[in-house]
Every structure is written in C-alpha cells, then in structure tokens.
Amino acid sequence: MTRPAHSAREIAADVAAGRTSAIEAAKAALGRIEAARALNAVVTVDLERTLADAATVDARLRAGEIMPLAGVPIVVKDNIWVGGWRVTQGSRLFADFVAPQDAIAIERLRKAGAVVVGIGATSEFASKGVTASPLFGPTRHPLDPALTPGGSSGGPAVAVAAGLVPLAIGTDAGGSSRRPPAHVGVAGFKPSHGVIPYGPGFAEPFFGLSVIAPIATDVVDIALAFKTMAGADRRDPDSAIIAQEASDIAGHRIAFSPRFGLDVAVDDVVANGLSAAIARLSAAGLRISQRDPVWPAGATEDAIMPLQHAGLAALHGEAFRKDPTVLDPDIAKQIERGLSWSGADVAGALVASAAIAKAFAAFFSEIDLLLTPTVPCVAWPLAQLGPDMIGGKAASQRAHAVFTPFVNHARLPAISIPCGADRSGLPFGLQIVGPRGQDLMLLEAAREIEAILRM
Missing domain, CATH: 3.90.1300.10 (Amidase signature (AS) domain)
Structure with missing residues (x-):
C-alpha cells in the first residue's frame, strides 16, 4: 500500500504553487482508496463528483484565489452531510439517503480548497465501539486485517493511517475520533463543544455531546483543519467563537x-x-x-449511558418496533434499553x-x-x-x-x-x-x- 508523499499542508502548498494540481492529487488518492478496498475504510466514492470538485479548485487557483487547503483530498465520516453524496450513518434505514447540503464544517473545508474523495465507514449511528455496520460490514485495522481499529470513526482513522488521505473528518461523542486514531497510530482531536458548528445534518442521538473531529498524521495538520472549521455560525445555536491565542507549553501546570x-x-x-x-x-x-x-x-460510564440509549430510542424506536432485524443487533439492544428507561432514569444520567x-x-x-x-x-x-x-x-x-x-x-x-x-x-x-x-x-x-x- 502506497502512502501519500505529503502532509495536507504540503499538498496544499504544492497545488497552490502549481507543482501539481488538485485533479492530480484527487486521482492519486482515489487510486490508493481503490487499492485498499479490502480495509473497508472508505465505503462510498463518487469519481465524477470528486474530479469535478478538484477541477473547480484548480480553476479557482488560476483566478488568483488563495486557499489554505487547496487540493487536499479528504475522507468524511458517514454520518456528516456532504452535499450531493450518499451519507448513510452505516444504516439500512438510510441506505439511499443523499445529503441535501454540506454540514457547515464541510462547507468551510471545501471553501478552503479541500476535495472530498470518499465517505469513511462508521458503526451504525456512530453508536458502537467498533467500526462495523449492517450496511457495509467491518472496517479492518491497517496493520492486521484480523483486528478492528475500534470505533466509531474507524473508517476515517484507517483512511489516514493507511495513507489513503492525509486528513479525515470524524465525529466524537464519547471518544469515537480519539480511540480509533490511538489504535492505528495517528492523531485525533475532539474540540470543545460548539467551537466547530455541528450540522446541518442528521438528528443526533448524543444530544449536546457530539463534535466534528479532525484526524491526521500529525498535530500541525489537525490544527490547520481545526482553524478552517472553527468559529460561530448562526445556523448552529450552540456554536461559539474561539477568542484565545495559542501559547507554548512553558509554564503550564x-x-x-x-x-x-x-x-x-x-x-x-x-x-x-x-x-x-x-x-x-x-x-x-x-x-x-x-x-x-x-x-x-x-461516576461511571454506566451512569451516563442512558442518554445514548434514550437518544437512539427517541430517533429510531419506531423503526425498531416495526422490524428490529433491520438494525445492527447491538444497536437494537441499545434501543430496546432506551425504550425501557424512565424519565427519572434519563434525568439521573443528566x-x-x-x-x-x-x-x-x-x-x-x-x-x-x-x-x-x-x-x-x-x-x-x-x-x-x-x-x-x-x-x-x-x-x-x-x-x-x-x-x-x-x-x-x-x-x-x-x-x-x-x-x-x-x-x-x-x-x-x-x-x-x-x-x-x-x-x-x-x-x-x-x-x-x-x-x-x-x-
């Protein structure tokens, strides 16, 4: 398996300087994704859309536009809206869903010149600690295909660790974009809640907890992606402005x-x-x-887990009642538990x-x-x-x-x-x-x- 020659910042610099093009960078990433299909890290590709987006980036550069992520190929987790792409949450219930618009974070990345080359695997509704879904099956560890990378952002983490792309975007409601990166040897960042606007997108079972989370091979690329996505937006009432400046570690307790x-x-x-x-x-x-x-x-995870179960039950309890077999059995169990929790149980978890x-x-x-x-x-x-x-x-x-x-x-x-x-x-x-x-x-x-x- 061939790793990309450059980091996200190096690709952007090369594309901006004309040493390569966004189309060439996209084609190279698509070739790596195709060669690594056995990992099942990227579950959806759209060759024509990707190359058209890359051509648009090249045209914007020729017009004199400056873009900090010019031509950088990215993979986006299968629960974040990317306008015009199939985004499924790893669920048969959403197998044919096409996102009507970009999430704000993706909108900002694309404005900065990033090119979406694929959708990264997640567990169903991003609600499981391994990356396996009834729609796409399991995602495999890049160092040993008999192992899991963990979950739920296993697809994006493996896409970076296997060198398919230098940057991927996941979500994190309980560690989903920190644990898989740890297991495969890359970096994953969970921002403060609200710093990167969340949505437009799917209704969220982890109410008030989930965040958009960049994954990359190093912290410098993480910071580049974070600064591109961060900042308040009126479309997200929880979004906030980052006001403080970075500081070095000297003197920190x-x-x-x-x-x-x-x-x-x-x-x-x-x-x-x-x-x-x-x-x-x-x-x-x-x-x-x-x-x-x-x-x-x-204070244990058991004490707060009713929030996840109840959130899943509120969103997908009706589908569970109609046919529980359409769901991942482990997700069905969580929904069943969620339907059994009382209001006092949920309040206790809060x-x-x-x-x-x-x-x-x-x-x-x-x-x-x-x-x-x-x-x-x-x-x-x-x-x-x-x-x-x-x-x-x-x-x-x-x-x-x-x-x-x-x-x-x-x-x-x-x-x-x-x-x-x-x-x-x-x-x-x-x-x-x-x-x-x-x-x-x-x-x-x-x-x-x-x-x-x-x-």
Missing part, C-alpha cells in the same frame, strides 16, 4: 493521571509506555505532577453528566493540561466488541473506552497522539485534555509534546 482517577484496568504495555513518555517529557523540561481528577460518587463536568471544572481551576492514556489496550479481534482481557482481568465490552467519554460530558477539548506500540507494532495513544474553550492552547501544547516524543 501539567498533571499525569495513569488511570484517570478511576478503578480501571490497563494493559502493562500501555501503562509502561505512558510512564516512559511522561519521563521523556519531564526530562525535556515539562513540569508534570501525578494527580487524578476527583469524581463524584457513582445529573451524573453535570456532576462530571463540575468535577472537571474544579480540576482545571488548578491544572492547565491533563495527560492520560487514550486507550487501556491495543486493538483486538475483528468480531469482538472489546478485548477479552485488559490488565490481566476479564474485560467488559466497554472496558476499552474508559478514558474518553467523561471528556465529552464536560464539553472539553482533548487530543490523542501516538505514544508507543506493543511488541507486534500495534499502537496506543496519549490523551491530552484541556479546559473548555482553550483549544488553541491545547493544540500548541500537543504539537510540542508530539515533537518531544518523536525525537
């Missing part, structure tokens, strides 16, 4: 929490790899203390969510950055919802996801960057979390941390 203050299992290879990374960062001059967030009693956010607010009143594992384990077999064992203990189906969902409930920014690998070469990641709205500070810190870890 940094905490390392090896288990996030939770009673959870972590594989030795991950725990040891994170400890070694922290030692390298400390040796480079970063001030890092070991400190855990203090969570309210009963209370738990708010308590988690308050705990994080207290923590970040004294700390600037939090470092944790992104995942407690490396990738696992394709047919399983999670690994059988983590840290030498029998693992539940969601034990692989313990370090990411709380960040969404607090609406904080967080990024996963590669941190190490096991003996077979399977990667894991370092998660860096910052205060809400401090996305630019976090990205600059992540860039500096990434540089240190790559030395």
Whole structure:
C-alpha cells in the first residue's frame, strides 16, 4: 500500500504553487482508496463528483484565489452531510439517503480548497465501539486485517493511517475520533463543544455531546483543519467563537493521571509506555505532577449511558418496533434499553453528566493540561466488541473506552497522539485534555509534546 508523499499542508502548498494540481492529487488518492478496498475504510466514492470538485479548485487557483487547503483530498465520516453524496450513518434505514447540503464544517473545508474523495465507514449511528455496520460490514485495522481499529470513526482513522488521505473528518461523542486514531497510530482531536458548528445534518442521538473531529498524521495538520472549521455560525445555536491565542507549553501546570482517577484496568504495555513518555517529557523540561481528577460518587460510564440509549430510542424506536432485524443487533439492544428507561432514569444520567463536568471544572481551576492514556489496550479481534482481557482481568465490552467519554460530558477539548506500540507494532495513544474553550492552547501544547516524543 502506497502512502501519500505529503502532509495536507504540503499538498496544499504544492497545488497552490502549481507543482501539481488538485485533479492530480484527487486521482492519486482515489487510486490508493481503490487499492485498499479490502480495509473497508472508505465505503462510498463518487469519481465524477470528486474530479469535478478538484477541477473547480484548480480553476479557482488560476483566478488568483488563495486557499489554505487547496487540493487536499479528504475522507468524511458517514454520518456528516456532504452535499450531493450518499451519507448513510452505516444504516439500512438510510441506505439511499443523499445529503441535501454540506454540514457547515464541510462547507468551510471545501471553501478552503479541500476535495472530498470518499465517505469513511462508521458503526451504525456512530453508536458502537467498533467500526462495523449492517450496511457495509467491518472496517479492518491497517496493520492486521484480523483486528478492528475500534470505533466509531474507524473508517476515517484507517483512511489516514493507511495513507489513503492525509486528513479525515470524524465525529466524537464519547471518544469515537480519539480511540480509533490511538489504535492505528495517528492523531485525533475532539474540540470543545460548539467551537466547530455541528450540522446541518442528521438528528443526533448524543444530544449536546457530539463534535466534528479532525484526524491526521500529525498535530500541525489537525490544527490547520481545526482553524478552517472553527468559529460561530448562526445556523448552529450552540456554536461559539474561539477568542484565545495559542501559547507554548512553558509554564503550564501539567498533571499525569495513569488511570484517570478511576478503578480501571490497563494493559502493562500501555501503562509502561505512558510512564516512559511522561519521563521523556519531564526530562525535556515539562513540569508534570501525578494527580487524578476527583469524581463524584457513582461516576461511571454506566451512569451516563442512558442518554445514548434514550437518544437512539427517541430517533429510531419506531423503526425498531416495526422490524428490529433491520438494525445492527447491538444497536437494537441499545434501543430496546432506551425504550425501557424512565424519565427519572434519563434525568439521573443528566445529573451524573453535570456532576462530571463540575468535577472537571474544579480540576482545571488548578491544572492547565491533563495527560492520560487514550486507550487501556491495543486493538483486538475483528468480531469482538472489546478485548477479552485488559490488565490481566476479564474485560467488559466497554472496558476499552474508559478514558474518553467523561471528556465529552464536560464539553472539553482533548487530543490523542501516538505514544508507543506493543511488541507486534500495534499502537496506543496519549490523551491530552484541556479546559473548555482553550483549544488553541491545547493544540500548541500537543504539537510540542508530539515533537518531544518523536525525537
């Protein structure tokens, strides 16, 4: 499999300078996608539309327009609207849906010169920790096709890790664009809630939690995409303006929490790899203390999961009642649970969510950055919802996801960057979390941390 020769910023520079064209960049990406069909990372292509869009970018350049992402080929997750493209949410219920318009984030990327070359696989309704759907089947890990890349943004993450495109756009409501990047060895960024406008698009089961999330091979490309997509828009009442400037990491108060203050299992290879990374960062001059967030009693993913189940039931309960077999069996189970939750159960989950956010607010009143594992384990077999064992203990189906969902409930920014690998070469990641709205500070810190870890 051939990796692209350049990063997103290098492709944009080459296209803008006339050393290549947007059409040539698009054709090269389409060729790589075709050669990697067995990975099932990109589930929809539209050759004519892509080449027409690339030709438009070339024409805009000839007219003198300046575009920061000129000709950069991108893959967009199959739950984000791309106008004129089939976008299905990985569901038979939406198998023939064609998006009537771009989501705001995609509109901004295309205005900046990016060219959509494909739609990336997701689990059905982006509601599962592996990327497999009844419509398209499983997405495979680029280093071992017998393994899953995790989910739900597995398609976009694999598209970047396998070198099909330098940049992909996912969503993240509980870690969906941080865990798959960690498992395949690339970077994934979950912005503060509202910083990148969400929609127009599908009704969202993760009310108030999901964000648009760029995935790339490094933090510099992540930041380029983020700055292109970020900023308030009146079409999204939750959207907000980023006002603060980036700052370097010198002087930041940094905490390392090896288990996030939770009673959870972590594989030795991950725990040891994170400890070694922290030692390298400390040796480079970063001030890092070991400190855990203090969570309210009963703070577990189980306490907040009714929100996901109830959201799925509200949107797709009628289809479930008509024919549950049309849905992924695991999604059908979630909808069935959602239909059984009482109003008090859902309200209780909202209370738990708010308590988690308050705990994080207290923590970040004294700390600037939090470092944790992104995942407690490396990738696992394709047919399983999670690994059988983590840290030498029998693992539940969601034990692989313990370090990411709380960040969404607090609406904080967080990024996963590669941190190490096991003996077979399977990667894991370092998660860096910052205060809400401090996305630019976090990205600059992540860039500096990434540089240190790559030395």
